[in-house]
Amino acid sequence: MKQKNAEKLKRSQDILGELKEARGGSLLESHQVMGNDPNLINAFLQQYLNCNKNDVNIPKKYRELIVMAIGMATGTQTTTKVHADLAIKNGATIDEIFEVIRIIFFTCGVTKLLPALETLGDLFEPVDL
Numbered sequence: 001m002k003q004k005n006a007e008k009l010k011r012s013q014d015i016l017g018e019l020k021e022a023r024g025g026s027l028l029e030s031h032q033v034m035g036n037d038p039n040l041i042n043a044f045l046q047q048y049l050n051c052n053k054n055d056v057n058i059p060k061k062y063r064e065l066i067v068m069a070i071g072m073a074t075g076t077q078t079t080t081k082v083h084a085d086l087a088i089k090n091g092a093t094i095d096e097i098f099e100v101i102r103i104i105f106f107t108c109g110v111t112k113l114l115p116a117l118e119t120l121g122d123l124f125e126p127v128d129l
Contacts (some may be wrong), residue, residue, distance in 0.1 A: 003036040011038040019045045022053060030078065061090040065100050072104045072116040080119045088123070097123075 003009050012035040019041065020027050034041045052063070064087035071079030084097060097120075105113040 001036075008038050012036065012041055015041045015045055019048065022048060028078065028082070059090075061087055061092050061096075064090055065092055065096060068097075069100050069104060072101070072112055072119075073108050075112065075115055077115070077119045080116055081122075084120055084123060094124070 003012065015038060016027060016031065016035050019031060022045070031041070031044070034044055056063070058066075064083045068080055068083040068087055071077070071081075071083055087097065101113065101116060101120075104116060
């Protein structure tokens, strides 16, 4: 099902354009699905700007590690993977990533540890025996 109301669709497309620009030129499919409701995508854009562009004090690497941890704790694969990759691109080390994984294991248990490791499997090579 896709939004048919031309006015709402145009408003959503404008907001998606703003979000794409704010994100450095990329959108996820989930953002585009949200575009069926201009109010939802606008709310998402405003939250994105508030957390990533306006009055930001925590360095990007640490913000990405925090969001990655939240993704792990909630079992949200896309959040875990996207933000782990962004944390690495912003200077996070393997030790920092695995420290976060240990914190998730401690606070959330093995039921969050194993899915997080499976989700991040593409980013890390297994250790040979």
